[in-house]
Each structure stands twice: as C-alpha cells, then as structure tokens.
Amino acid sequence: MFRNNYDGDTVTFSPTGRLFQVEYALEAIKQGSVTVGLRSKNHAVLVALKRNADELSSYQKKIIKCDTHMGLSLAGLAPDARVLSNYLRQQCNYSQLVYNRKLSVEKAGHLLSDKAQRNTQSYGGRPYGVGLLIIGYDNSGAHLLEFQPSGNTLELYGTAIGARSQGSKTYLERVLDEFVDVQTSEELIKFGVEALRQSLKDETLTTDNLSIAIVGKDLPFTLYDGENVSSFL
Amino acid sequence: MTSIGTGYDLSNSVFSPDGRNFQVEYAVKAVENGATSIGIKCSDGVVFAVEKLITSKLLVPRKNVKIQTIDRHVGCVYSGIIPDGRYLVNKGREEASSFKSLYSRPIPVPSLADRMGQYVAAHTLYNSVRPFGITAIFGGIDSDGPHLYMLEPSGTCWGYKGAATGKGRQTAKAELEKILDKETELTTEEAIKQAAKVIYMAHEDNKDKDFELEISWCSLEGTKGLHKFVTGQQLEDAIEFAKKETSVADFNDSDDDEDDNNDANVSSDDEAVDRDGDINIE
C-alpha cells in the first residue's frame, strides 16, 4: 500500500512532522486566479484577475473592502474568503465602536492568523482553502500582508498568490527598488498591472476581468472595476 | 521509526505496545525542522533570541516578528509550527490575565509555566486534537527573580539556565554550556551579545538560507522587569559581536546594495521558490 495514511485529517502529524491537510489547503490557493499586492511608503495596491464560469456568467469578485482603510483580495475558495472578510469587517467595526480606533493592519493579520490556526488543531473541520492579500493604511503607514490557511501571515513589499503567481513575484522582486519609492498611486498601480501580466497565460486583461483597489495617505480604500480600470490597461 | 505502518502512529492519545505516543514524537519532528530559538537565564533577568529565516527579499525587514510577550513581565519564543506557538501564547495570556483579575498581581512565572504545561499536555490526551507542533522557551522576572522554562510538545516543562530548540539546537546547546559553565552568572547585557553569537553559530547548520536575528530581554535594570525587544544600537552591537566571534559572512547588511542584489537574486531562485513557490518564515 502506497497510500498516504497521514493526510486524512488535520489532527495527524506525518512521521516527519508535516500536516498534509494544511499543505493541501495551501494548494487550493493555486486553483484560484492570480492576484497581486504591492505597496510603497504611502500607498498599497491590489490587482486581481477575475474569472467567469462561462461566457454568459458574471465574473467572480476578487477584492473585498473591509473598512475605509482596509481591504483584501483572494485566491482560492471564495466562500472561505467571505467568512474571513466578514470577520475582519466585524473586528474593524468593533475597534471603531469601542476604542474609536482604526484596526491596525498588523492586528488584522494576527486576528486572521489565530482564527485560521484553530481550524488546524482540532478534528471535524478543515483548514481555510483561501489565500488573502490584505492592504491597509493605518497610523503607521501603508501595509501589505499575505495570509495563508496554515495561519501564517507575512508582511511584504509586494507579493502574488494564485495560479502561476510565481511570474508576478519574480517581476516584483526585480523592480522592488523602483516601486517602493514611487510617489503617486497611479505609478504603483501600473507596477501592479505589469506584475499581473507576468502571470497570464492565454488571457488578456480587459475592463471585464481586471480589478484594482488602492488605499493610501488621504485616500480611503477604493475599488476600481469595469470601465474605471480602462486607463490602466 | 520501526513502528511506522503498524497503525499505532495514526492517532493521537494512543499508546503503542512498547508504550510510546507516536503523534507526540512526530510533533517533535516538526520542531526539529524549525528555526533555532534560545533562552538564557542571568543573574538579573532573561534573554531570548531566535533565528528568523528569510526566504524572499520581498519580506519587509525587521517585520514579521517572532518573539512574543505573554504578560508584561514574561517573554516567549518557540520553534516549529509558528501559528501553534501564537495559539499557545494566547492561552498563556488568558491565564496571566485571569490570574491578575483574581489576585491583583502579576502571575508568578512558575505558576504560568505550570498552567501552560497542563494545557500542552492535555493536547496529548485526546484523539480529537493534535499535540502542539512547537517547543516553547519562555520566562521572565517576578517577585522571586528571573525564571526560564522550556515546554515541549509532550507537555514536559522544565526550568533551565540556558535552553535551545529547533534545527540548530545541538550547536546552540554546546555553546550555551560553554557560556554558562562559568563561576559567575552572566548579566543580561552580556547575555544579549552571547545570545546573538549562539544564534549565528547555530545558523551554520542552516547556512544556505538568509536570516535575521531577533533578540528580546527582561532585565531588572535595563527594562524595569518588563519584557522588551532589543533594538537600535544595542542590537547592532550584539550582531557585530556575533559576526566577529563567528566570522560569518554578512547576511543582513542593508548598506551594500550591490552585494545584496546579487545574493538576493540567487536566493530568490533557490529558496523563495521553496517547495511550493511559497514565501515563508520558519
């Protein structure tokens, strides 16, 4: 028998100390379409490629606003992303209501991490099957986080998740020094769209399948869809 | 690992015929692959240090902090499955907070160690959960002075003068034994430098990856008994000391950009792609 006996649930370690169910959940991210995130000193941008089931269907939403200063894009299971973004919206509201305080991006990341971890240590559930890129502008400036179902959340200058995202990441690494210093949001978006292009296969970017979001200094979280993205194509 | 495939290693809380709980042993394996963490107990406090492996140059330097504060006088560092460590620290915080609301004073570190140990041990008793995939080193200063403990996935929790866990633990332990073998106890100021050195030496076991050093301390004088990160000049000095002592190549120097770019390009092809192409911090 060559069947892997250690991948049936999240409460079984393999003999080498791995958790296969969690690793498989990370694979689910790659089933989703690509999304790119990047940030400069004063701005953070999300760029995403939307998919439609067939010609007649609408495109699946990729970017979700959580508060005036924070939002996220997803790759993987969209329903799981809704669960997590609703949670983040609740936490943003709670912080505003009880403390008159914007939820910091750092804290948002920790909250998501801790929520995801709980699904990996007890029987009967499954890890979340979605990766998230969270952007926000808080008291300490612009931030970008990458969330993984394992409960890891990382702060980066730029990253990409989803199908063929390695192309975007390689591009971002190459132009890192350029985009972290740009002043305007438009320039940063251009880098983002260019990064996204590196992960395309047959698709071409159109006003239908491109989604862009930006947040920054004196700039609340804004989502651009449809005709509003035409200037960035 | 002769018992693999006999079926006794498939579920937590099950003994094998020779009396072992394999799932706990496998959890230890997760720890042994993790980045090195150490703790040193001194005359006037405790010092923690951890190796932070950097798998991509897109990661923001000095962010993605690993060492955590449990209560204001207690710090914690761990190796293994990092999110498990965060969960344990959250439990530790709950214990510390409930103690404070009951008794109106900070929790004594031994009591905290006891409670956290019980919690980790409970995760070896039921098949509905898995053991913690971490070994945690934690400690701080209370009214009885400094304390340092190491807590393993089995729930074993012992006090130490110097503790090390993770991939480079053998090297780190050997170094700690040399450092702590002296007649007089170290002060925290000295221990910060020594801790940096130990992490740099232990990193030799993991040399193909870049890393950042993170140090924190609880000191009677230096931090007024609170758990604080070592930053700025103090951190720079410790790193310089460590480099001099180990003559390790310059890993995280942000000044020489040309070198960095070259290194980073190599690293981005090798490690950043990792197994799955995922960027990760261990």
Added chain:
Amino acid sequence: MNHDPFSWGRPSDETYGAYDTKIAQAPAFPKMNTTQPIVTGTSVISMKYNNGVIIAADNLGSYGSLLRFTNVERLIPVGNSTVVGISGDISDMQHIEDLLEEMKTENNYDNSYVDDEEALKPSYVFEYLATVMYNRRSKMNPLWNAIIVAGMEDKKPFLRYVNLLGVTYSSPTLATGFGAHLALPLMRRVVDREDDIEKTTLEVAENTILESMKILYYRDARSSRKFSMAIIDNDQGLILKKGLQVENMSWEFAKNIRGYGTQKV
C-alpha cells in the same frame, strides 16, 4: 386612587389577592444592584491651555461624612499622553483601574508600534471607558463614577467627560461633582470658549487650577487639603505631581475677607 407606585398597573390585591411570585419563579422583591456609592472621591477639575491640558483631584476617600481614607490617588496615567481622573465610588474606581491596566497590557500584545504610532491615545481610552459606562448603566448596574479623560492627541489637547449614566460631553473646562458648581465658573473666567484656549498659558492655567482647588477645599466639606495634579504638555509630556497641598489660605473672619458674601469690594 392608590398612591403607592408599587401597585400601579396591577390587578388590585383586594379583588385578586396578592400576586403569587412563584408563578414566574420571581423573587419577592425586584433584583437590585448598586443604588448608592459607599466610599467616595469628590470633584475632578480640568482645563485646556494653549499647549496642553491640566487635571487635578484631591486624595480623599470619604465614607459618608467621615473622612475615611486620606491617601487615595484618583488621577490614573495611561501611557505617556493620557490621564484619567475619577470621582465617585472608590471601589468602582479601583475596578476601572484594573480595566485600564488590562487595556494597556492588551495594547502591548504583538504591537510593533506600541511606543509610537499605535500607542494608546486619549480618545481610545475615553471611548473604551464610555462604552463600559454605557453598557453598565444599560444593565441597570452602573459604575458609580464621573470620569474626566485628559491628554494630548495629535498635538491637540483632549478633554472629555463620561458619567454613570453613560452621558458624554466635551468642553475647554470640565469638572465633576461639587467642582461643576464651584470650580467651573472660576475656570471659565479664564477659558470660557474654544478661542480662549490659545490665549491661556500653562502658568495662568496652573494658577487657575490651584486657585480652584483652594476654593473647593474651603467650601466642599468632603474635600482634603492634599491633592494631585497632572499636566499633559505638548513639549514636556506627562507630569504627574503628587502630594501637593492647598497653600495661601485665609481662615480670617468672613467679614474681614474681601470679595466674600454680600459686601461690596
């Protein structure tokens, strides 16, 4: 008509007999929470000036009319830019101290910017306390206090009030309890409107607060000579002065004191 409010809106006992409380497993008498404070602290007074804010409160804990505890600190610093001044029930104040301590501890968790951008600000502390006070009054179980939060936020003075009813308000000068009657008019002689703040220096504001504390000690029978004062200044930061005393008092016969009573000055 039966004038006893307890029998209003009920079937009359003469006709129907007494209400059988066992029907709803109800107690014979409604549940009651705190209906009065026990050990109390008197006024907290505060005012803004052109570079910060001052807050003061005396160190007395009264048990009714008995001056029971003479070393009670009622100004609680929270971080480097906030001071919370509490009057009313002292045990409830001590509970609020615990809440603030917990708030500080939690803000310290995994917060890379704890000493800078994400340090606790006065408005965060105030909003939290206001939430607590309103929630407690809505449970019919209030914390029997009036609270003033003073501090500096984004280089501007912050001053706001909340009490056991969950009512909140702001003003360039604020006082709780007896101070709202005795000290507030004195402080308003100096700072009456928002635009008076700019004209008022630290020295003038400090003297006004000291003078107000003196008047309160003269006329408030539940006050003590010893008091604490905190200055949160944009340049000097938070200065908490403990163990101050009311000075330069005059206990002459009233007829000899100028400006007293009905006499013409």
